[in-house]
Amino acid sequence: xxxxxxxxxHVEFTTxxxxxxxxxxxxxSVDEGETLAIxxxxxxxxxxxxxxxxxxxxxPPGRITQGTAHLRGHDIIQSKIIDGKDIRGNxxxxxxxxxxxxxxxxxxxxxxIAEPLEVHRGQSHRDAMRRATELLDMxxxxxxxxxxxxxxxxxxxxxxxxSMIAMAIACEPLxxxxxxxxxxxxVTIQAQILDLVKSIQKETGMAIILITHDLGVVARLxxxxxxxxxxxxxxxxxxxxxxxxxxHPYTLGLKEAMPTNQTGxxxxxxxxxxxxxxxxxxxxxxxxxxxxPHTMEVCLENNPNAFPMQDGxxxxxxxxxxxxxxVAEELxxx
Amino acid sequence: MTAPLLKTQNLTKxxxxxxxxxxxxVDDISLEIAPREIxxxxxxxxxxxxxxxxTVIGLHEKTSGTVTFNGEEMPDTYQAAxxxxFADxxxxxxxxxxxxxxxRMTVGEIIGEGLFLHSDLKRSEVNDQVxxxxxxxxxxxxxxxxxxxxxxxxxxxxxxxxxALILNPEFVVCDEPISALDVSVQAQVVNLLGELKxxxxxxxxxxxxxxSMVRYVxxxxxxxxxxxxxxxxxxxDVFFDPQHPYTQLLIGSNPEPDPNHERTRTSVSIxxxxxxxxxxxxxxxxxxxxxKVMDVCREQTPSLIPLVDIGDDHHVACHLFDARLQRExxx
Numbered sequence: 001x002x003x004x005x006x007x008x009x010h011v012e013f014t015t016x017x018x019x020x021x022x023x024x025x026x027x028x029s030v031d032e033g034e035t036l037a038i039x040x041x042x043x044x045x046x047x048x049x050x051x052x053x054x055x056x057x058x059x060p061p062g063r064i065t066q067g068t069a070h071l072r073g074h075d076i077i078q079s080k081i082i083d084g085k086d087i088r089g090n091x092x093x094x095x096x097x098x099x100x101x102x103x104x105x106x107x108x109x110x111x112x113i114a115e116p117l118e119v120h121r122g123q124s125h126r127d128a129m130r131r132a133t134e135l136l137d138m139x140x141x142x143x144x145x146x147x148x149x150x151x152x153x154x155x156x157x158x159x160x161x162x163s164m165i166a167m168a169i170a171c172e173p174l175x176x177x178x179x180x181x182x183x184x185x186x187v188t189i190q191a192q193i194l195d196l197v198k199s200i201q202k203e204t205g206m207a208i209i210l211i212t213h214d215l216g217v218v219a220r221l222x223x224x225x226x227x228x229x230x231x232x233x234x235x236x237x238x239x240x241x242x243x244x245x246x247x248h249p250y251t252l253g254l255k256e257a258m259p260t261n262q263t264g265x266x267x268x269x270x271x272x273x274x275x276x277x278x279x280x281x282x283x284x285x286x287x288x289x290x291x292x293p294h295t296m297e298v299c300l301e302n303n304p305n306a307f308p309m310q311d312g313x314x315x316x317x318x319x320x321x322x323x324x325x326x327v328a329e330e331l332x333x334x
Numbered sequence: 335m336t337a338p339l340l341k342t343q344n345l346t347k348x349x350x351x352x353x354x355x356x357x358x359x360v361d362d363i364s365l366e367i368a369p370r371e372i373x374x375x376x377x378x379x380x381x382x383x384x385x386x387x388x389t390v391i392g393l394h395e396k397t398s399g400t401v402t403f404n405g406e407e408m409p410d411t412y413q414a415a416x417x418x419x420f421a422d423x424x425x426x427x428x429x430x431x432x433x434x435x436x437x438r439m440t441v442g443e444i445i446g447e448g449l450f451l452h453s454d455l456k457r458s459e460v461n462d463q464v465x466x467x468x469x470x471x472x473x474x475x476x477x478x479x480x481x482x483x484x485x486x487x488x489x490x491x492x493x494x495x496x497x498a499l500i501l502n503p504e505f506v507v508c509d510e511p512i513s514a515l516d517v518s519v520q521a522q523v524v525n526l527l528g529e530l531k532x533x534x535x536x537x538x539x540x541x542x543x544x545x546s547m548v549r550y551v552x553x554x555x556x557x558x559x560x561x562x563x564x565x566x567x568x569x570x571d572v573f574f575d576p577q578h579p580y581t582q583l584l585i586g587s588n589p590e591p592d593p594n595h596e597r598t599r600t601s602v603s604i605x606x607x608x609x610x611x612x613x614x615x616x617x618x619x620x621x622x623x624x625x626k627v628m629d630v631c632r633e634q635t636p637s638l639i640p641l642v643d644i645g646d647d648h649h650v651a652c653h654l655f656d657a658r659l660q661r662e663x664x665x
Binding site: 186214215220222239240254257259270272275 | 486487520584604608
């Protein structure tokens, strides 16, 4: 059994304009010591997916209409408690995209890191503060003892993100959810943060769910990848399968839209024309059909199920149906 | 080489912060941009790349140095008449397509405003041109009467492009035009810019922090760090054979969408962050983080020197290359 397993998750939001079907049947699972990357463009539902299972979506207007999420076999959608202990901040730590606005500007950094220890572990303030200093040291903030007494405005963006990581791992969580952890950072600082996350994972063996739109970051950190589009997982599998044996036209489109770092280039990038569908009224067929270069009649009418391939690699695309005569290899040349 | 379209000499922009603090946002930058060239300008946040772009087209008043456009030296302080005079020659495309369009104006008003101010076309003629431009940037002529909030990020950036290009400028500063957009949409906008550049013969200063995209777009790349330019050269030379330790770090830090490559790479990340641009100490600005720092780096500011042995037009500001330059000169 996987450490965290999410099955057939559906999330909706009620708005003045109608109901937005933000997440439409998402499955994923992650094991100890493993990094799962959820990739997708803005609005594809990648953040909503994890925030809804963590109970961070205000309900209403949000609503989980279907689906299950199990952490070590416990249903965490029904109850946010395992063995009498809170899940959030304890079994699952989270780091967010914008460290500037995710930290409390009126509390010292040390007190914010100490807080989960006091709340979940019942440690005294003094012990928790001592541990906070150790944690700051662990995330490579120089002069940790002095820094622990400072406020967020005295920190740079990179150091704030380190502090967020320290806070998230304070209670030694089983799962760390990193929602665009390096998007707001410069590329040299991003490299530092990614190295740090990787080394902490090696030490603690926690699972990481990495949410990002950057395929470069995915390639650096992930073991398995789920590619999301319009609230669905279009392709999932090991990082090598998804990058080198991409089986969904959307994954291929994303890869071709990015400049490669190889020498010898053609001037034109291959953009994906059009834009994602309106999730107020998602299409009845495949949600990528309107932008897909391989659209067939069946795609417009029926939404495909995920077709399994080798080693857990799967793609939600009719091209993999046995009656379809386009072979996966031809996809790559198209 | 043909005469440059735009030339900056020792261009400097300092901001005063109270009595004793000086932000040296752009310091002593000299470069030339040839007609129809795309010069990519990269650097981390706080490196002064946007300030440079804005100073070049007169949105910031320069502290010292000169900007020459088409052989004509630009005024030190822009008066209203100067903006009027240069608006149809130099334009800017802004980073954030959400905050750079007036939410109370229709798309037609936004795009057509420049034409109203700089030509004596009648309203119907302006509207015809706006409609044509909407089609050119891949939107629909019916979109003219809509407001910016009705468009997606990529569409808004197209509106920003149409607004900048409708006056038929020669030189356009693109300040991070794609960094707020999704990957699939970035490619659309980059290709659009490329097509328009070819058809209109534009010269672009393309400011961005996404290195692989800059390499893709530009003919040459200039790298800035903390207000000074530390390396400039042909795009592939700078990208595949960076010489300055900072450029090496910057390019080495860029994660590539290739798992095998990422698994086998050696980590290049170095500790430390870009220092504050307030009251910068003398010497090389990268000295505090540089893995190859020498004593001389903390005392003398290196100047841009040509790397004759590597290739034409490749210049680096780093003391590591002083000795090499000496050897070259002796030959």
